[in-house]
Amino acid sequence: MITFVFIQNYRKEMNRLYPLKFKPIFKEKIWGGDKMRKRMNMDFSPLTNCGEAWVLSGVQGYQSVVSNGFLEGNQLDELIEVYMQDLVGDYVFEKHGIEFPVLIKFIDSRDWLSIQVHPDDELAAKRKIGNGKTEMWYVLDADQGAELISGFNRKLDKNEYMHHLRNKSLREILNFEEVEKGDVFYMPAGRVHALGPGVFLTEIQQTSDITYRIYDWNRMQADGTFRELHTKEALEAIDFSMADKYKTDYQHKENETSRLVDCPYFTTNIIRFNKGIKKDYTQLESFVAYVCTEGDFELHYRDGSIAVAKGEVVLIPAELKKISIIPLQEAEILEIYQPRLFDRDK
Numbered sequence: 001m002i003t004f005v006f007i008q009n010y011r012k013e014m015n016r017l018y019p020l021k022f023k024p025i026f027k028e029k030i031w032g033g034d035k036m037r038k039r040m041n042m043d044f045s046p047l048t049n050c051g052e053a054w055v056l057s058g059v060q061g062y063q064s065v066v067s068n069g070f071l072e073g074n075q076l077d078e079l080i081e082v083y084m085q086d087l088v089g090d091y092v093f094e095k096h097g098i099e100f101p102v103l104i105k106f107i108d109s110r111d112w113l114s115i116q117v118h119p120d121d122e123l124a125a126k127r128k129i130g131n132g133k134t135e136m137w138y139v140l141d142a143d144q145g146a147e148l149i150s151g152f153n154r155k156l157d158k159n160e161y162m163h164h165l166r167n168k169s170l171r172e173i174l175n176f177e178e179v180e181k182g183d184v185f186y187m188p189a190g191r192v193h194a195l196g197p198g199v200f201l202t203e204i205q206q207t208s209d210i211t212y213r214i215y216d217w218n219r220m221q222a223d224g225t226f227r228e229l230h231t232k233e234a235l236e237a238i239d240f241s242m243a244d245k246y247k248t249d250y251q252h253k254e255n256e257t258s259r260l261v262d263c264p265y266f267t268t269n270i271i272r273f274n275k276g277i278k279k280d281y282t283q284l285e286s287f288v289a290y291v292c293t294e295g296d297f298e299l300h301y302r303d304g305s306i307a308v309a310k311g312e313v314v315l316i317p318a319e320l321k322k323i324s325i326i327p328l329q330e331a332e333i334l335e336i337y338q339p340r341l342f343d344r345d346k
Contacts, residue, residue, distance in 0.1 A: 015070065017086055017317040019299055019306055022064040022076070025054040030221060033110035035200045039141060040106065040311030052107050055313040056289055058100025058207050068306070076100050089318035091285035091340050101338055102266050104291060104313060105203045106140075109195040114216040114227065115149060115170065119237045120189035124210065132189045135205030136248075136261045136268060138334060139183040140293055143198030150246040151175045151191050157240060165231070170215055177246055184248040184260050190239030202291055204336055206265045212237055257335065269335040273297075276326045281316075286337040288316040295331030300324040 026036070026044040029051025036042040036050040044050040056076075057064045063075040071079065080087055080098040092101060118133035137148075153175040164170050174192065177185070179199060187193050192214065195201075212234035216227050252258035255275055260268045271277065272294075281288060290299070296309040299316075301323045308314050316323060325333070 020315040021068040023067045026050050027052040031111040033108045035108040056104040086319040087317045089286040103205050103207050109199045113195045115194040115214045116211050117192050117234050117237050118189050131206045131208040133206050133208040134189045135187045137185045138202045141200040142179045146198035147176050147196040149174050149194040155242045267339045272332045274330045278324050282321045289336040290314045291334040293332045295329045297331045298326045
């Protein structure tokens with residue numbers, strides 16, 4: 001028994017977890033562009049365009065695959081099954097098991113995306129379709145005058161909404177927002193939304209691929225057909241209220257961690273830094289993901305360091321409590337983790 005325990009501990013010591021990188025999953029879309037390549041140096045060939053790059057995913061059928069170190073080639077769910085709390089944290093593993101709870105994407109819209117809505121957890125459970133889908137957007141780049149849709153410009157009821165849907169006059173009731181680099185939009189499940197042409201952003205969301213398409217601008221696909229609409233399914237999911245403000249305000253200071261969005265499904269912070277920063281995650285019972293949106297940096301941990309370039313995502317296992325980030329040039333990263341509910345005000 002002593003020998004077995006010794007061997008197990010030895011193997012664990014020799015195969016300790018480290019910051020993980022992943023291969024992006026590229027998706028061609030009718031509305032996609034080429035900013036993945038131009039802005040993030042991503043090679044999405046042989047696709048002719050790239051609307052989405054899933055850079056960290058636990059969605060069934062689209063599991064991220066490790067691209068660095070001795071775990072290269074392994075899927076994210078396989079790693080969680082083996083390393084459990086050491087990888088995702090006690091709180092996260094207890095709540096989600098081997099399902100990784102957030103999905104991180106880059107989205108490049110060369111044309112209007114469909115007007116859509118996502119169900120919340122309650123409706124998703126009722127329909128037995130997994131999780132609901134609350135998300136947020138951080139705008140990385142935007143053409144002059146670029147817009148997106150977030151919610152309604154007035155309080156509605158179902159009858160008024162259906163009147164405008166049938167008469168193709170949704171524009172009259174939707175809230176259009178002009179956007180620029182650095183803008184943040186929080187999209188709780190139930191909020192109608194769409195991205196417009198010339199917007200490039202990072203999306204952080206619950207692990208779900210459920211979308212109810214309300215309107216698709218009468219756009220034909222390459223095969224000459226129209227994409228399916230989900231009028232009935234969407235009707236029960238839509239929140240018909242009007243928000244006081246749709247764009248999220250935030251403040252940031254150089255070389256400090258600044259909060260962007262905090263909700264039960266994820267916390268997202270931003271760090272813009274030109275000098276080294278030490279991070280201590282001792283009180284956090286969660287993984288941490290870094291999305292490098294500008295510049296590049298080195299991540300130093302107990303066993304060494306790795307370089308992280310613009311466009312890359314690195315997953316820091318929960319057992320790595322103390323790390324340092326050293327910019328190789330001025331850098332910007334998004335810091336993402338899942339909060340315990342009683343820690344959200346800290």
